[in-house]
Amino acid sequence: MIEMFGVSKVYPGGLDALKDINLKISRGEFVFIVGPSGAGKSTFIKLLFREELPTRGQIFFNGKNITRMRNRDIPFLRRRIGIVFQDFRLLPEKTAYENVAFAMEVVEASSREIRRKVPQVLERVGLSHKADAKPSELSGGEQQRVALARALVNEPDVLVADEPTGNLDPDTSWEIMKLLSDINKRGTTVVVATHARELVNAMRKRVLQLDKGRLVRDEERGVYSNEA
Amino acid sequence: MIEMFGVSKVYPGGLDALKDINLKISRGEFVFIVGPSGAGKSTFIKLLFREELPTRGQIFFNGKNITRMRNRDIPFLRRRIGIVFQDFRLLPEKTAYENVAFAMEVVEASSREIRRKVPQVLERVGLSHKADAKPSELSGGEQQRVALARALVNEPDVLVADEPTGNLDPDTSWEIMKLLSDINKRGTTVVVATHARELVNAMRKRVLQLDKGRLVRDEERGVYSNEA
Amino acid sequence: MRLRTFNYFFKEAFISLIRNRWMSLASIGAVASALIILGSFLLISVNFDHILKDVESQVEITAYLEDTVDSIGITRLNSQISSISGVKEVKFISKEAALEEFKQQVGKDLLEGIDNPLPNSFRIKVDNPQNVASVAGEIQNLKGVEEVKYGKGVVEKLFNIIYWIRLLGLVIMVVFAAVSIFIISNTIRLTVFARRREINIMKYIGATDWFVRWPFLIEGMVLGFIGSAIAIGILAGGYVYLYNIVKLNIPMISLIPMEEFYNYALGFLAIGMFIGAFGSSFSIRRFLHV
Amino acid sequence: MRLRTFNYFFKEAFISLIRNRWMSLASIGAVASALIILGSFLLISVNFDHILKDVESQVEITAYLEDTVDSIGITRLNSQISSISGVKEVKFISKEAALEEFKQQVGKDLLEGIDNPLPNSFRIKVDNPQNVASVAGEIQNLKGVEEVKYGKGVVEKLFNIIYWIRLLGLVIMVVFAAVSIFIISNTIRLTVFARRREINIMKYIGATDWFVRWPFLIEGMVLGFIGSAIAIGILAGGYVYLYNIVKLNIPMISLIPMEEFYNYALGFLAIGMFIGAFGSSFSIRRFLHV
């Protein structure tokens, strides 16, 4: 479902954030992306939903070359990918409920559907009681869970999460991981960039390890790190 | 050095973020604040540097009651506290170097001093090579380290860090913790709100545990959690 | 696009107006300010033009008749002059009336005791000031007319001045209109700029350009509408006030009554809404391409 | 505060001007636009006033002399009139000159062959139009003066109109100035608003209010300065251009030469800088209290 051929990303300023990445992620997989800070994990994710264009190489999503995609088709690509951003990217003037509902408005869901699903998904991330709070009134972990709820609500083909537990305590992190695992079992492809060693080691899923922009490890049922 | 007497914080909207906190943190201590998402950790920190005022109770910093402080004295309180914010709060139009230098400009350090210390502290957080990048050009973990560098550069009396390793891989997190420990050994009081169970357990420092706004545990040489 | 989505756009636009009330007020203020300036100048120049027209219409042709023309001849000449195309008004001034007027003018009976030396004459007004010269020429050719006078030279100069004043007014009008549009769109651009991150985020989670644009467009239109309505209110109020003062204190200047500006007011509303809508939808363009 | 800190403020201000160049341009544009409008209106109204003064100074008193006054009497009257306080200019019109003028006026030698019925007269101009009536009264009392005329009634009406026009001009000026200041400060407020988070952050890391404020203040001052300089440039250029056109095409209207506006230009620079500086430092107030 996601294929990359010789993908490199050089940011203006000369930094090679990704170098010659070749990989294939199939429908229904659960993939961890690990690697030290600045390794290129977020860049990898940004390429997937066309926040950034690769400098070289081709990226295919469901057989479509997204590096050649016309601007007006990009929104429809993004709707099939649910994204949890590392910096959350919540709309500051909208409440938690509205932030999640907005993702459904975008795909022109009916108001009935919205009223049904939004509370449901907020419940799943444990935020029903914060539905009416704005991002500035939420704790870091609460904001992160709103971002996750927003990514889930449209039942995307792929769920991409960049550091979805960075601001969460171990218990909540576990619940979130179980949630992602559930979703994955129902058929959604899940890609998670993370530093949560314990979780990665416990889940035993496919692990892609990046280091200074290179894909240095691609292991089924892998762990966070082969050293230590 | 920090004392709280019967401190409560009720946010507009009725939520009790902190309830009747009494504690004393002495000069030179190293304290972890732990607790689930939404427990009140960030609120606790916000009270320390007067981002928020407590609803009830008194807070003393170096014997001064900061709840009764005049507005124009607040900047001088804040200069004695180095803060790593959970959401970084970097100036978006300044480079990493300038963001750190700015904290020194604020205290009217000489340009010589600035030119000497900023590269030094960036080196310590491992970001010398990113000195000229703006926050939008940095990875999540890099931004977090810039925020740490900015908090360190003025050699504050207290270093307060809210989730300083949330976006860092385990190795870098360890280095950061060692750095905080070093600074603490040189006499700086360090207060760290965190979810990093492994680190807390390994360091064996004083642990304050919050739960739904209550201080439920205050333990010397404690661990992240007494259950599990 | 579904109808319900449009409902949503309207709801979004109004919610955003209220949430960003501070910026909304700034935009409304800018629209109102710019249009108040533009409108004041428009009112001034339209009235000035009105006064100039009055001045122009004061220009008369005087045709002095030969002493030999009798009353039948005068009647004939009167109808001949009236039938010249462009002539609006013909008034006969008998030599006695002329003397009377002369006395009035000089203020004293200077010509007392001597024979009236002044001739009979016609005073002719034309419909369009541009026709003065040609009408004067035609009258000159009529039998029984001794001489025609119309302040040759002076009239041309007056028309010349009026022409330049009108041109100047037009130039300033265009400049003011351009500057007003700039001020409004500038302000709207800044309010959109303050929300650039919001626009980016919408795009990142899969909104189409038009989905982002519509609420802004509606919002801009509402801001423009309110702003221009305020401008119209203030201008109308101020104008009526001035109108009454002028009417009372300087009766010789006749200002145009407020009623005649109703169509301008509609134009203003249209301008306000147009700039508001297109200003905001144009301004978000650069933040959409992410 | 150390000198080096001040250097830093200036550096910060200029860096920020360039980094936020887009918003800087918007602010400069707003300052320039508002001042262009204000300046245009100022130029128009000052010139209009100039022309009105010209009109006022055209008001003359005519004193008709008794036929018995001989040339010695005329000389005596001339010096008597000249010595009346308020009299600016005295011109003798002999009865022959008056006839000539009359002929000119009527356009034909209507009075041919009869004795000149017109009297000798003086035409008197006064320094201040307000004095016309009293000067006329004094002249009336002189021996040898038969009658004095000065368009009584008409002059008073003219003065009345001029008074109202001046008042109207002043009112509009005040309105325009207020609106201009509003537009400028509104824009500056929006640019500060777009940077509200930045200001908060500075405060959170221990900056004093003044430390945050100074660079904004300097920045606002520079923006105001540049904006008003641009406005002055455009106004001066446009005015000189118009001045030359008017001079060439309507010589009877005498506009005020550009040179006389130099002090206004300085005033504009001062206004621009003042609003820029205080607009921005005032606007950041609400973001400082964190």
Ligand SMILES: Nc1ncnc2c1ncn2[C@@H]1O[C@H](COP(=O)(O)OP(=O)(O)OP(=O)(O)O)[C@@H](O)[C@H]1O
């Ligand atoms: N817009 C940009 N311009 C220039 N360099 C950039 C930009 N974005 C990222 N980089 C650089 O590219 C490298 C990879 O960044 P990326 O955000 O992908 O790292 P990451 O693996 O997500 O790290 P982290 O775990 O800290 O979030 C970093 O060194 C970063 O500084």
Ligand SMILES: Nc1ncnc2c1ncn2[C@@H]1O[C@H](COP(=O)(O)OP(=O)(O)OP(=O)(O)O)[C@@H](O)[C@H]1O
């Ligand atoms: N400005 C605010 N207005 C209203 N409620 C708030 C505000 N800020 C925080 N809260 C609420 O107060 C509670 C404590 O928030 P706080 O940020 O202190 O949590 P935290 O312990 O830092 O959590 P995390 O680990 O997720 O960062 C949360 O439930 C949050 O929703």
Ligand SMILES: [Mg+2]
């Ligand atoms: Mg990242």
Ligand SMILES: [Mg+2]
């Ligand atoms: Mg927190």
